[in-house]
Amino acid sequence: MKEKLVLIGNGMAGVRTLENLLELEPDMYDITVFGSEPYGNYNRILLSPVLTGEKTIDEIMLNDDAWYAENKITLHKGKTVTKIDRKQRKVIADDGTEVEYDRLLIATGSHPFIIPVPGHDLPGVIAFRDINDVDFMLAAAKEHRHAVVIGGGLLGLEAAYGLIQQGMKVTVIHLMDTLMERQLDSAAGKMLKKSLEARGLEFLLAASTKEIIGKKRVQGVLLEDGREATADLVVMAVGIRPNIDLAKSAMLHCERGLVVNDTMQTYDPRVYALGECVQHRNEVYGLVAPLFEQAKVCANHLAHLGYAKYEGSMTSTKLKVTGIDLFSAGDFHGDEDTEEVVMQDVAGGVYKKIVIRDNKIIGAVMYGDTIDGAWYFQLMRDGTDISDMRNHLLYGQAHLGDAGHGGENAVMAMSDDMEICGCNGVCKGDIVKAITTKGLFTLDDVRAHTKASSSCGSCTGLVEQLLATTLGSDYSDAPRKTPMCACTDHPHDEVRTGIIANQIKTIPEVMKHFEWKTENGCPKCRPALNYYLVCAWPDTYKDDGQSRFINERVHANIQKDGTYSVIPRMWGGDTTAKDLMSLAKIAEKYDVPTIHVTGGQRIDFLGIEKETLPKIWGDLSAAGFVSGHAYGKAMRTVKTCVGSEWCRFGTQNSTQMGIDLEKMSWGSWMPHKFKMAVSGCPRNCAEATIKDFGVVCVDSGYELHIGGNGGIKVRATDFLCNVTTPEEVIEYSAAFIQLYREDAHYLERTAPWVERIGLTSIKEQIVDNEVGRQKLAERFHFSQKYSQDDPWTQRAKGAEAHEFVPMKQVG
Amino acid sequence: MQTAVKKETESSEWIEIGHINDIPRLGARVVSAGDFNIAVFRTENDEIFALRDECPHKGGPLSQGIVHGKRVACPLHDWKIHLDSGEAVAPDEGCAASYPVRIDGDAIYLSLTPKKGCPNK
Numbered sequence: 040m041k042e043k044l045v046l047i048g049n050g051m052a053g054v055r056t057l058e059n060l061l062e063l064e065p066d067m068y069d070i071t072v073f074g075s076e077p078y079g080n081y082n083r084i085l086l087s088p089v090l091t092g093e094k095t096i097d098e099i100m101l102n103d104d105a106w107y108a109e110n111k112i113t114l115h116k117g118k119t120v121t122k123i124d125r126k127q128r129k130v131i132a133d134d135g136t137e138v139e140y141d142r143l144l145i146a147t148g149s150h151p152f153i154i155p156v157p158g159h160d161l162p163g164v165i166a167f168r169d170i171n172d173v174d175f176m177l178a179a180a181k182e183h184r185h186a187v188v189i190g191g192g193l194l195g196l197e198a199a200y201g202l203i204q205q206g207m208k209v210t211v212i213h214l215m216d217t218l219m220e221r222q223l224d225s226a227a228g229k230m231l232k233k234s235l236e237a238r239g240l241e242f243l244l245a246a247s248t249k250e251i252i253g254k255k256r257v258q259g260v261l262l263e264d265g266r267e268a269t270a271d272l273v274v275m276a277v278g279i280r281p282n283i284d285l286a287k288s289a290m291l292h293c294e295r296g297l298v299v300n301d302t303m304q305t306y307d308p309r310v311y312a313l314g315e316c317v318q319h320r321n322e323v324y325g326l327v328a329p330l331f332e333q334a335k336v337c338a339n340h341l342a343h344l345g346y347a348k349y350e351g352s353m354t355s356t357k358l359k360v361t362g363i364d365l366f367s368a369g370d371f372h373g374d375e376d377t378e379e380v381v382m383q384d385v386a387g388g389v390y391k392k393i394v395i396r397d398n399k400i401i402g403a404v405m406y407g408d409t410i411d412g413a414w415y416f417q418l419m420r421d422g423t424d425i426s427d428m429r430n431h432l433l434y435g436q437a438h439l440g441d442a443g444h445g446g447e448n449a450v451m452a453m454s455d456d457m458e459i460c461g462c463n464g465v466c467k468g469d470i471v472k473a474i475t476t477k478g479l480f481t482l483d484d485v486r487a488h489t490k491a492s493s494s495c496g497s498c499t500g501l502v503e504q505l506l507a508t509t510l511g512s513d514y515s516d517a518p519r520k521t522p523m524c525a526c527t528d529h530p531h532d533e534v535r536t537g538i539i540a541n542q543i544k545t546i547p548e549v550m551k552h553f554e555w556k557t558e559n560g561c562p563k564c565r566p567a568l569n570y571y572l573v574c575a576w577p578d579t580y581k582d583d584g585q586s587r588f589i590n591e592r593v594h595a596n597i598q599k600d601g602t603y604s605v606i607p608r609m610w611g612g613d614t615t616a617k618d619l620m621s622l623a624k625i626a627e628k629y630d631v632p633t634i635h636v637t638g639g640q641r642i643d644f645l646g647i648e649k650e651t652l653p654k655i656w657g658d659l660s661a662a663g664f665v666s667g668h669a670y671g672k673a674m675r676t677v678k679t680c681v682g683s684e685w686c687r688f689g690t691q692n693s694t695q696m697g698i699d700l701e702k703m704s705w706g707s708w709m710p711h712k713f714k715m716a717v718s719g720c721p722r723n724c725a726e727a728t729i730k731d732f733g734v735v736c737v738d739s740g741y742e743l744h745i746g747g748n749g750g751i752k753v754r755a756t757d758f759l760c761n762v763t764t765p766e767e768v769i770e771y772s773a774a775f776i777q778l779y780r781e782d783a784h785y786l787e788r789t790a791p792w793v794e795r796i797g798l799t800s801i802k803e804q805i806v807d808n809e810v811g812r813q814k815l816a817e818r819f820h821f822s823q824k825y826s827q828d829d830p831w832t833q834r835a836k837g838a839e840a841h842e843f844v845p846m847k848q849v850g
Numbered sequence: 851m852q853t854a855v856k857k858e859t860e861s862s863e864w865i866e867i868g869h870i871n872d873i874p875r876l877g878a879r880v881v882s883a884g885d886f887n888i889a890v891f892r893t894e895n896d897e898i899f900a901l902r903d904e905c906p907h908k909g910g911p912l913s914q915g916i917v918h919g920k921r922v923a924c925p926l927h928d929w930k931i932h933l934d935s936g937e938a939v940a941p942d943e944g945c946a947a948s949y950p951v952r953i954d955g956d957a958i959y960l961s962l963t964p965k966k967g968c969p970n971k
Contacts, residue, residue: 559876559894562916562923585876589914589925597925601911846879846890847867850962 041069044341045130045140047120047285049074051083052314052330053146054102059338061110067342070112071138073130076169077117079103082493083169084327084462087360090173090201113138123289125307142309142341145286145297149279149315149325154189158251164273167198176272180205183271187211187260189248191218193356195276196235200360202274203239210268212260214277216245222356222367226383227390227406234363234388243268279325281316296323301348303337313337319351326354327462335464355416355461366412369402369419370394377401382433391433398426411435413501417457450504459505460491460498470505475525482506524563529553531567531784538575546572546583562588567785570672573708574780577822584839590670593842594830595652598645605644605655607664607831608705611679611697611717612640621662629655639676639714641667653843657835665829668706672786674776675714677701678726682719682736691736693719696765700734700772706827707776707819710783710792715772728756731779731789732772737761741768745775745801746793754790757798760806774805774812777819864952864959870896871956878913878922883962888949889913890958891933893920898951899933900960906931906944936968 046053049072057070074080080102088094107114118132129139151166153159163179165172179186180202188199191213199209211218217228218235232242247263251273260268281296292298292306296318299305303313313333315325324330329352339347355368373379373394382391389407393400393415399422403415414435418425425432453459455468473479473488485502486493492502522528529537534553543549546568550560560568565586572580584592595603609618622642626634632646647655656666668675677700680686682693697717704715716727717734727733729749733756735742740763744756759775762768778801783792793801805812834843873879873892880903881888887903889912897920903913910926920933930939936948947964 558919561918562928565916565918585874585917588916593914597911597914599908599926601909601914841872841874841879845882845887846872847865848882849865849867849960850883 042067042141043139044068044070044142044144045138046070046072046144046146047123047130048146048148048314048316049076049080049114049116050146050148050314051080051101051327052148052334053144054080055331055334056144056146056313056337056341057110057112058102059334060341063338063342063344065110068142070110071115071140072107072112073115073118073120073132073138075117075119076171078170079106079114079116081170086167086170086173087197087201089170090176090198091204096170096173120285123285123310125289125310128309140309142311144337144341145291145305145310145312145316146314147282147285147316150282151275152278152280153275154248154277156248156250158253158257159275161251161253161257161273162255163253163257163271164251164275167194167274167276168279172274176202176274177205179272180207184208185210185269186272186274187268187270188274188276189213189260190274190276190278191215191242191244192221192276192278193219195274196231197360198274198276199240200235200238202272207272208241209239210241210243210270212243212246212248212262212268214245214247218242218244222404223365223406224371224392224404226392227365227367227404230385230388230390230406231363231365235360279315281318281323283316286312286316294318301336301350302340302345303333303349304340311337311341319349322351324352324354326356328352328354328464331463353416353420355412364405364407364409366405366409367403368412368416369400371402371404373402380429380433393432395425398424400425408435413453413457413459413461416461417454450501459501460489460493462498463490463493465489465491467505470502474506475522479506523567524561526550526555526557526560526564527553534568535571535575538571544572544576544580546586560586566591566672570708570710570785574822577825584842591672593649593652593839594666594668594670594834595647595649596670600646602646602648603652604669605647605652605659606637606641606667606669607659608667608701609641610701611677611694613679613694613698618662618664621659621664625655625658625662628658637669637676639669640678641669641676643669650843650845653834653837653840656831660829660832660835664831665705666831672709672711673713674701674704674707674709675712677704678714678716678730680717680719680724682717686719688722689719689736690738691719691741693717693725693734693736696734696736696741696768697725699765699769703769703773703820703823704776706829707780707823708826709776709780710785711788713776713779713789729753730756732775734768734772739763741765743768743771743775746789746798748788748790750788757793759802770812770816771805773819774815775801777815777822778804780819780822781815863961863963865962867958867960869956870898870953870958872958873898876917878915878917880911880913881960887911887913888960888962889922890951890960891917891922893917893933897933898953898958900949900951901931901933901936902947902949902964904946905929906938906946907942912946936965 079100082099082101085099089096118134120130121133122131129137131137151168165175186202186207186209188195188211191211199211202209217225218231249263250261251257252259252261257270257273259270283293283297286297287293297312297316299312299317299319303311305312314330332352333349336347336349371394377394377396380393392404394402400415400419405412453467457467459465459467470489470491477488479485485491492499523531543552549568569583569586590596595605631644635643637643677697679694679697683689683691700715713731715732716725716730718725718727719736721735723735727735728744729747733744733747742761743759745759747756748754779789867881875892876894878889878891881890888900889903891899901912903911905912905924907929908926910924912922912924914925915922921930923930929942931946936946938944945968947968949964950961952959
């Protein structure tokens with residue numbers, strides 16, 4: 040016979056507990072739920088977006104009737120429990136329904152507080168608490184013009200913003216002289232007021248309500264100081280009070296809330312309670328994240344596991360008003376023992392304040408730029424000593440001397456145990472793992488599998504970035520333990536090491552050795568394995584064309600219409616009249632639709648049909664051109680300036696240096712594309728400091744720079760060392776290239792690779808270790824013996840013909 | 851395109867398109883059918899499948915994709931398509947028309963009448 044569990048309160052806290060419990064012990068209890076509202080369980084914190092019209096009620100339902108049926112839960116909708124009989128262990132509802140329990144869970148939530156001023160019971164005066172209130176406000180907005188919201192806290196401002204979106208003229212009356220004073224200091228409060236005023240809200244601050252005026256219906260609000268505001272609708276949002284009447288009547292010990300211990304039990308151990316109705320260690324919570332933490336503990340105890348303990352929550356706040364970024368956490372006011380680090384740019388709308396005690400963050404307020412909120416919150420919870428990072432703390436975690444897509448940067452820079460979804464306590468690692476192991480592709484998938492972003496939605500941007508970075512291959516900054524792809528449990532490094540250690544020579548052998556879970560891999564792992572084998576066994580490995588992306592298989596870049604682009608090499612960006620004439624003739628002969636000068640100092644023929652490729656290559660080859668590998672994870676271009684040959688500032692022959700580098704390295708396959716540049720002087724016209732390997736000529740020789748990137752995420756190079764001769768440039772660059780080839784993960788550019796393994800490690804291997812450097816360079820030159828065979832010439836002569844001609848013409 | 855309901859594929863419709871070794875394992879070749887192409891795939895176990903050479907997403911040439919198991923990944927945006935049905939792998943939705951194929955010895959025969967069930971072309 041199953042135990043009987045009764046839940047009073049069909050809201051987020053209670054139902055979340057049931058969900059957690061069903062995951063742990065699906066068959067332990069017969070469950071009955073009482074809810075006073077005539078709905079299933081919905082996401083109360085998303086009422087604001089319903090009011091603004093950004094979401095519908097259907098979209099915020101969390102558990103519909105079918106969910107209760109599937110889980111064999113008896114739901115009594117629209118019935119309010121009026122009595123708990125603890126002796127006979129049963130609850131009685133207002134309609135007379137009686138249900139016995141072995142364990143009882145009270146999650147009755149809270150009441151909105153209504154200020155008992157004269158007129159508070161007039162028609163048109165409401166709270167902002169449930170779907171009824173939202174419906175009422177939506178209806179009022181259709182018929183009436185003026186609204187007053189009493190209360191300038193989180194809820195009041197969300198209500199006010201919603202009403203303005205519905206076309207009403209809204210005045211906010213607030214007792215204090217700062218908005219959201221529980222979450223913001225006065226500087227941030229003022230900035231918030233300014234942006235809300237820009238959205239049309241009006242404010243009466245330091246305003247105490249004396250009376251709500253009206254005859255049949257509300258007409259206005261009168262303040263103590265005599266000010267008045269016209270109102271056809273008054274929304275009271277001045278706070279909530281734990282709903283403990285029922286608990287009190289059952290003689291359960293209550294103070295401000297129903298008192299519970301660390302396992303969420305009341306003074307009657309059969310009776311559990313959680314959510315906004317409880318008081319735990321003297322705290323009463325009104326935000327969603329603590330409720331969910333409590334739910335986990337409560338479910339754990341109900342499942343007779345008993346190892347979880349609730350020890351209170353640290354909360355952070357975000358305001359759900361579109362376009363306003365605001366974050367606060369902890370103690371942001373500080374006292375005599377605390378220090379503050381502040382950045383304030385009123386015109387730019389950015390304000391950040393971090394409060395520090397004993398070199399630890401104890402609170403933060405941010406306005407305008409909140410991308411690092413999660414980072415500060417994490418540092419705060421972990422009690423991290425921040426003395427080493429004080430100087431750049433305010434610039435955020437992404438401040439590594441780079442620019443570009445900061446958001447992506449931020450989520451990339453997060454460690455796996457950092458929380459993304461504060462509402463549901465989901466960390467980055469959980470989400471990444473779910474994305475990779477469960478093959479998730481969309482936000483909804485992630486929501487379904489992890490619950491991240493499914494409550495207040497303010498972390499949606501971060502989750503989307505995580506999806507992009509996890510699925511997109513360009514920035515696989517994933518920690519080392521992450522498997523290569525869903526086909527295997529092994530990470531890149533393990534597979535690479537295993538290939539060498541076990542002398543594995545083919546893709547099927549790798550898959551067998553590492554117990555691949557799929558028949559022949561996927562488009563993620565096959566190209567990676569093919570590259571790792573090419574790199575490991577340059578002289579003997581037979582390249583597997585079918586494991587290459589089409590561009591590398593046919594040595595041209597597929598375009599959106601299925602035609603291809605053809606870019607021949609132009610060594611170091613130098614050309615001649617004869618070469619240009621050859622190119623012009625060929626372009627004319629094949630009627631090339633578009634000729635474009637690329638960013639890598641060469642010429643691109645666009646719109647070539649696949650079948651034409653071998654023919655055009657034959658002509659290019661005859662004119663002395665070779666493939667530019669513009670399509671490959673390979674050495675692309677070496678950009679140069681004219682250097683000392685022409686430029687009055689040039690210090691060395693940068694053009695020749697570039698040509699030599701390109702002649703040395705062309706044709707080599709890489710983990711990702713690889714670009715170089717040589718500038719003739721520190722004016723750096725060839726932009727060498729955003730290349731994978733950059734050379735800046737100086738009077739005394741050559742500065743070598745590594746790990747730059749000018750793509751999605753701009754990263755300036757790190758300085759490697761100075762050398763004095765062109766021979767050294769060649770040796771160091773060959774060694775660096777080979778180190779990257781042997782160490783980086785497939786599809787990892789040098790920029791994230793350098794950040795992952797660290798500049799120090801690279802310097803040790805290239806600069807400090809002469810023998811190691813020479814060995815690396817030798818291995819590169821050895822590999823080049825087998826790769827500098829122009830693929831275009833081969834194919835023009837008939838190699839791989841099946842790629843270029845139809846099998847048959849029919850019809 | 852072809853909406854007419856066909857009965858059994860008649861033997862007279864089978865067209866010999868070539869030898870199984872004309873197609874690389876885990877690869878594809880194109881059969882040109884006038885104004886459109888049909889991609890003919892060969893899996894690791896020498897199963898042959900034929901799909902219209904247009905991804906249901908943005909028309910990418912499926913014949914150029916990476917074949918893995920009984921799927922191909924479109925080269926343009928990496929949609930995965932089931933080789934046997936032409937259906938996109940969930941959660942993507944869409945379908946590339948699928949054509950009957952018959953192997954006789956090492957010779958491959960193709961019918962130009964698409965199988966039923968796929969709403970497009």
